[in-house]
Amino acid sequence: MMRRLFPAPLLSLALVALWLLLNNSLSLGQWLMALLLGWLVPWLTHSLRPTPVRFSHPLVALRLFFQVGRDVIVWNWRVLLGTLAPAAKVPQGGFVVVPLDLRDPNGLAVLAAIMCVIPGTIWSELALDRSALLVHMFDLEDAQTEIELIKHRYERPLMEIFE
Structure with a gap:
């Protein structure tokens, strides 16, 4: 009641x-x-509200919070240097498809927020079955490295926290 x-x-x-x-x-x-x-x-x-939030592992969440903060600072500098670079050295952006293991809607919402708050990355599209994420990167040097970085830095901790 x-x-x-x-x-x-x-x-x-x-x-x-x-x-x-x-x-x-x-x-x-x-x-x-x-x-x-x-x-x-x-x-x-x-x-x-899609599902109740089951939040566990607060130390993992705190570590993720500081990792995202660090990445915001680093990527701000990368974007700044990229926009000030001479025409021959302008970063080449592009899209990457990140296969997802994370299925919790709250975890996916946090991942969307992370991808949008970090300068130079944009959450572009989520597959209907939630199996893949399309991300645009401002400075895309190596797609496979960026995919592994997203999965290791953000997806794994979110899985620990929400699943």
């Missing part, structure tokens, strides 16, 4: 806190509006 009324209690608490913070007021009206939104939004959007 409680799960039916509050399908995502942490999301409800976060929405209440965010509403109060953004409105910079603790008046009764703001509290009532925050509580209403904190209850109504998760309840109305419950069917939009």
Whole structure:
């Protein structure tokens, strides 16, 4: 019964806190509006969430977080140097097809976010059966190396965390 009324209690608490913070007021009206939104939004959007998140191995998640942060910095420099390079040395971009072993929808959503936050990479398309991912790379030197990098650096940790 409680799960039916509050399908995502942490999301409800976060929405209440965010509403109060953004409105910079603790008046009764703001509290009532925050509580209403904190209850109504998760309840109305419950069917939009694909599966419950089963999050395990927090140390792997922390290591992945720092790896992505490092890659963002490195790829920012690579993209900067590539855009400033003379015409003869401009990086050649291209598409790679990455075969996927990851099947969890939450893990795939995180992988999509990672691929879009790292400069020079774009998640372009996911196969209908979720078996392959099409990624565009700004600087594609060796497709097989890039595929192995994506699978080793991002997919494997996400499988440990979500599957």
